[in-house]
Amino acid sequence: MTSSGTATHGVTTGGFDKTPGWLDWYDGPATPAFRLPAGAVDAHCHVFGPGGEFPYAPERKYTPCDASAAQLFALRDHLGFDRNVIVQATCHGADNSALVDALRRSEGRARGVATVRRDVTAEQLAELHAAGVRGVRFNFVKRLVDRVPTDSLEEIVAKIAPLGWHVVIYFEAEDLPELYDFFSAIPTDLVVDHMGRPDVTKDVDGPEFGLFLRFMRENPNVWTKVTCPERLSVTGPRALDGERDAYTDVVPFARRVVELFPDRVLWGTDWPHPNLKDHMPDDGLLVDHIPHIATTPERQRQLLVDNPHRLYWPEGE
Numbered sequence: 637m638t639s640s641g642t643a644t645h646g647v648t649t650g651g652f653d654k655t656p657g658w659l660d661w662y663d664g665p666a667t668p669a670f671r672l673p674a675g676a677v678d679a680h681c682h683v684f685g686p687g688g689e690f691p692y693a694p695e696r697k698y699t700p701c702d703a704s705a706a707q708l709f710a711l712r713d714h715l716g717f718d719r720n721v722i723v724q725a726t727c728h729g730a731d732n733s734a735l736v737d738a739l740r741r742s743e744g745r746a747r748g749v750a751t752v753r754r755d756v757t758a759e760q761l762a763e764l765h766a767a768g769v770r771g772v773r774f775n776f777v778k779r780l781v782d783r784v785p786t787d788s789l790e791e792i793v794a795k796i797a798p799l800g801w802h803v804v805i806y807f808e809a810e811d812l813p814e815l816y817d818f819f820s821a822i823p824t825d826l827v828v829d830h831m832g833r834p835d836v837t838k839d840v841d842g843p844e845f846g847l848f849l850r851f852m853r854e855n856p857n858v859w860t861k862v863t864c865p866e867r868l869s870v871t872g873p874r875a876l877d878g879e880r881d882a883y884t885d886v887v888p889f890a891r892r893v894v895e896l897f898p899d900r901v902l903w904g905t906d907w908p909h910p911n912l913k914d915h916m917p918d919d920g921l922l923v924d925h926i927p928h929i930a931t932t933p934e935r936q937r938q939l940l941v942d943n944p945h946r947l948y949w950p951e952g953e
């Protein structure tokens with residue numbers, strides 16, 4: 637596996653200039669000390685391009701290094717995951733071609749979460765479904781989109797609900813008070829990316845994280861990904877240089893969610909980790925974060941196997 641094969645000197649395939657300061661994904665990840673249970677799912681990861689084959693969207697807010705389906709599946713096998721849930725990245729806008737290509741190449745071992753526009757047709761949705769898409773993503777993180785998708789969400793949800801799909805939302809903790817009622821009205825299953833991005837310098841028992849926990853408690857259709865400690869951490873040691881006890885400041889937040897809602901949590905690597913600014917984690921060491929937040933074999937099995945299978949492979953294939 638190599639990131640340098642597709643991205644060199646700031647240029648990706650297709651002649652796209654990477655965002656200045658872009659950090660490429662970590663090459664040569666460690667073998668995790670934590671043995672993943674059989675059937676484990678990496679339930680949040682992306683593919684980027686390759687730009688020469690699947691050009692990045694004109695409206696993108698960043699240009700990444702390429703990160704292909706083959707490279708993702710090599711990482712899956714190296715870490716010991718059985719399956720992936722591939723989430724459409726904002727750098728591809730609503731063009732899901734790279735995602736669909738990856739799903740087809742996975743031979744049933746990946747499901748997808750797409751981004752669609754309000755004018756998406758039933759035929760287009762049926763095609764995405766056949767490829768393995770089971771959800772749509774809406775991004776409320778302002779640095780990643782021109783406009784938050786409040787207008788289009790209801791219209792799109794009405795179209796995807798009959799397919800049994802769910803909604804994935806990405807937002808920041810400070811925006812939850814304003815969006816609380818809007819999100820609570822979404823009728824489908826609803827998956828919140830990265831625990832709603834808590835500010836981990838604040839108290840885990842404080843009002844901000846308390847609102848997120850209340851959101852989950854009051855809405856039994858809400859799930860969350862206890863992911864991205866590398867994004868949320870402020871002081872914790874990083875998953876680098878052999879560190880298997882990384883991102884300790886995020887642990888109390890993720891552990892609390894796993895303990896309170898063990899049947900509505902998912903975990904993923906977030907590979908290839910878009911927009912990290914100060915370091916790129918070793919995904920092998922990131923897997924070693926899991927037993928710190930899901931502390932018993934039963935909780936680990938729910939987080940990594942039972943929950944993602946229920947949401948993405950309900951037919952039991």
Ligand SMILES: O=C(O)c1cc(C(=O)O)oc(=O)c1
Pocket residue numbers: 724725726727780829867906910911
């Ligand atoms: O925090 C981010 O920058 C980020 C971006 C994207 C995306 O661009 O899709 O996805 C993520 O899960 C996280």
